[in-house]
Amino acid sequence: MASELRFIKYLFLVVVIAMALVLLLASCYYFNPYLPSDGSVVRPNLYDTSSRKCSGVSKWVVTTSGAITPPEAVHVILNSTEDWCVLVLGQVAGLEYDFSWTNSSTHVIYFPREALSLLPYKLATLTSLDIKNIGYLYAIANGARVVLDLEDGIVPIRVDHTYLPLQSVKREFPCPNLEEKEGGVIWNPYPHFGGVNMWPRGFPQSSSTQPDTTMGSTSCYPIIQQYLSQSHPDLDASYLMQNKIYEGFKSVAASPLVIPRGGFTPYNSLSTIHRYEALWSLLLPKTVHKRVADIWRSYIAQSLFYLIPDACLMYTPPAVTGHTTESPSYEDELPLYTNSSYVVNLLKYHLMSFDTFEEALLGIYELMYQSQILGKDDITVVKYWISDLKLVGYEFPKLPKKATLWTKNVHLCIMFNWGSTEYRTRQLLSYYMRFFDVITLFIEGEHAPHTYIPSHIQVFHVKTGSGFLQQRCVELCINQTAPNTVSHLYIADDMFINIAKMSHLSLSKIWFIPLSVHTFGVDSSFVGWYWWDKPLDGYTQYKRFVTVINGLPQEWKQVLIDKVGFPNCIHGHAVADIVHIPNAFAVQVTKVLNYIDSVTDIFCEIAVPLAVDIAQPIGREEMEEGNLWEQQRTDPGLVQRFIESLYYMHPLKTSTKFGADFWCRSMNNQLKLLA
Numbered sequence: 001m002a003s004e005l006r007f008i009k010y011l012f013l014v015v016v017i018a019m020a021l022v023l024l025l026a027s028c029y030y031f032n033p034y035l036p037s038d039g040s041v042v043r044p045n046l047y048d049t050s051s052r053k054c055s056g057v058s059k060w061v062v063t064t065s066g067a068i069t070p071p072e073a074v075h076v077i078l079n080s081t082e083d084w085c086v087l088v089l090g091q092v093a094g095l096e097y098d099f100s101w102t103n104s105s106t107h108v109i110y111f112p113r114e115a116l117s118l119l120p121y122k123l124a125t126l127t128s129l130d131i132k133n134i135g136y137l138y139a140i141a142n143g144a145r146v147v148l149d150l151e152d153g154i155v156p157i158r159v160d161h162t163y164l165p166l167q168s169v170k171r172e173f174p175c176p177n178l179e180e181k182e183g184g185v186i187w188n189p190y191p192h193f194g195g196v197n198m199w200p201r202g203f204p205q206s207s208s209t210q211p212d213t214t215m216g217s218t219s220c221y222p223i224i225q226q227y228l229s230q231s232h233p234d235l236d237a238s239y240l241m242q243n244k245i246y247e248g249f250k251s252v253a254a255s256p257l258v259i260p261r262g263g264f265t266p267y268n269s270l271s272t273i274h275r276y277e278a279l280w281s282l283l284l285p286k287t288v289h290k291r292v293a294d295i296w297r298s299y300i301a302q303s304l305f306y307l308i309p310d311a312c313l314m315y316t317p318p319a320v321t322g323h324t325t326e327s328p329s330y331e332d333e334l335p336l337y338t339n340s341s342y343v344v345n346l347l348k349y350h351l352m353s354f355d356t357f358e359e360a361l362l363g364i365y366e367l368m369y370q371s372q373i374l375g376k377d378d379i380t381v382v383k384y385w386i387s388d389l390k391l392v393g394y395e396f397p398k399l400p401k402k403a404t405l406w407t408k409n410v411h412l413c414i415m416f417n418w419g420s421t422e423y424r425t426r427q428l429l430s431y432y433m434r435f436f437d438v439i440t441l442f443i444e445g446e447h448a449p450h451t452y453i454p455s456h457i458q459v460f461h462v463k464t465g466s467g468f469l470q471q472r473c474v475e476l477c478i479n480q481t482a483p484n485t486v487s488h489l490y491i492a493d494d495m496f497i498n499i500a501k502m503s504h505l506s507l508s509k510i511w512f513i514p515l516s517v518h519t520f521g522v523d524s525s526f527v528g529w530y531w532w533d534k535p536l537d538g539y540t541q542y543k544r545f546v547t548v549i550n551g552l553p554q555e556w557k558q559v560l561i562d563k564v565g566f567p568n569c570i571h572g573h574a575v576a577d578i579v580h581i582p583n584a585f586a587v588q589v590t591k592v593l594n595y596i597d598s599v600t601d602i603f604c605e606i607a608v609p610l611a612v613d614i615a616q617p618i619g620r621e622e623m624e625e626g627n628l629w630e631q632q633r634t635d636p637g638l639v640q641r642f643i644e645s646l647y648y649m650h651p652l653k654t655s656t657k658f659g660a661d662f663w664c665r666s667m668n669n670q671l672k673l674l675a
Helices: 002-031 072-080 100-104 113-118 132-141 237-242 276-282 290-303 334-348 357-370 377-391 422-432 471-478 538-550 554-563 583-599 604-615 630-634 636-645 657-674
Strands: 059-065 084-090 108-111 146-150 154-156 171-176 215-229 257-259 271-275 311-322 410-416 438-444 458-462 487-492 518-520 570-573 578-582
Touching: 059 072, 059 132, 072 084, 072 154, 084 113, 084 132, 108 113, 132 146, 132 276, 132 377, 146 276, 171 311, 215 257, 215 276, 271 276, 276 290, 290 334, 290 357, 334 357, 334 422, 357 377, 410 422, 410 471, 422 438, 422 657, 438 471, 458 471, 471 487, 471 578, 471 583, 471 604, 487 583, 538 583, 538 604, 554 604, 578 583, 578 604, 583 604, 630 636, 636 657
Parallel strands: 059 084, 059 146, 084 108, 171 257, 215 311, 410 438, 410 487, 438 458
Antiparallel strands: 146 271, 154 311, 171 215, 215 271, 257 311, 487 578, 518 570
C-alpha cells in the first residue's frame, strides 16, 4: 500500500512538472516580441510592440551596424525622404547600442544581433550566416516590394534633386553589344562611367577591362539596380595592389547602362536595389568569404534572368558615397581571381531541367556545389531560404507554360566531327535541352569523359574519319530507344535548325534534302564531286560504291528500280549532316547501313541517302538545301535569310565569333517565339 502511495505521489509530481514546462514554453512563444502577433506580420523590435512601424511602406533598406550609434545613412535617408523604411541589424552580439531614439521614428527598425535567432525562420536557426539574410526575410514578411541592400559605411547622395533614384518602368536603355566568346558573355561597366582602366570586384581577370567598341540599346525592366559609389568604387585587392591612386568615376552624368539578359557583370552588396521580381536573389551564400559571397550571388541571379520576361541588370551613375570598414584582401578574394571566368561559363550554359523557378534556383546552387565553388552547407541554406520565402508569402516568378512542341517526343542526336570543348558543348546543350528531352552526343575519336554533361545524356566516342563515315553515328542514333520517343533527328554540331519551321513537317516521315542529291549512271564513267576525294580518292570511292550496289539484296534493288531509276541512275550524294528517321523506318535504315558497313567503308553522303532511298523512296518530307559555301558563310545578310526562311543553315560554326553570335542570337529568338 505504501509503495502504491509513493508511486501516485511521484506520478503527480511528474505531471505537475510537465504542465509547468508546457506553460513556460507557451508563455515564451506567446510573449516573444519577434513572433507574428496576428499570424502574418512579424513585430518590429524589442522597443515597439505596436506592429505599426513602416506600415504600408513598400521600399525597405536593409543595413548593418557595428558601432553603438546608427549609421550615417539612416540619418540621411530619414531626413531626405519618407518613402523608405530602414531596417538596421546589429552586427555584434552583446554590444550596448544607443538606438533608443528609433522608438520615436516610424521608419526605422532596429534588431540587436542576439534577437535575430528568435525570428520564426528556418534560416534563423543556422550559425555563421550573414545576418542580412535574416533582415531580407523580415523586410519581405512586412511588405517590402523593393529592397536596397546597403553596407554599413555607404551613404546615399543627392542625384538630380533626389536620393536613391529608381527606374520603375520598362523602357529603352543603352546597353553594350555583347559577344559570345570563350568564358561566357562578360562586360565591364566602369569605363562607361569614366572609370578608366578600372574594373568591378569579381570581374574575370582573363577578360578585357576595356569597353566594347559599339553600344546599342534594348527595351527592358531593371529588376536589379547597382548604385555606383563615387568616392570609393568597389575595386578588388588586385587592382589596389597595382594602382595606389585612383580618381573615381569621371563621367558622373553618363546615362544608366543595362546588361541585357544573357550577359554577365558582377554587382555587389554595397548599394544594390532589388525589385520584387528579384527578391529571391538576395540570398548571400554562407560557405565563402563575404568579399566573394555577393559576387557569386550576382552571377547566380543573372544566370536565371532569362526566365523572367524583360528582366535586366542596371548600373546607374554614382548615387552613394563612403566606404566599408573592411579592407580588401587578396587572400580573401582569391576565389574571384581563379574562378570568376569559370563560374560565368558554368552558369551561362548550365545544363538543367526544371518545372518551377524554385527548382531552377536550387539547381544552380547544386551546380555551384558540385563544381566546388560553394560548400555543401549552402544547399541547406538555399533550401531554407526558399522555404522561408514561401512562409512569408513571397511569390516566385512564374515560368511560362511549356509549349507542346514537336520536339517533345523526338530523340536529338548531335555529331561533333572534330571533337568539342566543354564550353561549346555546354553552349549547344543549354539551348537544345530546352526543346528536346532525349539527347545523345557523338564525339569523334577517343576523348576523356565529359563529366560536366548531365547523366541522362548519352555520349558515344565514335571513329568516323572526321565525320566522313558518320553513318555509323546515324545507325547508333536510331537504335537508341526511350519511352515515348517516336523518331530520331540527327544533326551536325555546326548547324542551325529552324525548330519553328520544322513544326510543319510530319514526324511519321523521313526528312531529307533531295535538292542536293546528284544522280549518275552506275555503268557510266565516274564524274564524282569534291567531297568524294576525302578521305579517299574519288575513283576508289566509286569502285567501292559499285561493289556495294552490286551486292544489294534483290528486294532492295527492286525498290531502287521501281522508285529511283536504277540501274541507270541512283542518288550519288546528299547532305548527311541532317536526317530525320521515324521509328517505323529505323529497322530498315539500320539493315542497309549494317550491310554497307559489312562490305566496305564508303562516304556518308553515299551511304545515308542509299539507306533512305531503300527505306522510304517516295513520300518523304523534302527540305530545301540550306548549305552555304566559301564566302557565303560570312555574309551576314545571306546567313540571316537562310536562318529565317529555311529549315536549317549549315555550316554555322560556334567555334568562331561570327558563327557563335548568329547561332546564339537565333536560338534565343526561337525561345521567345516558341515560349
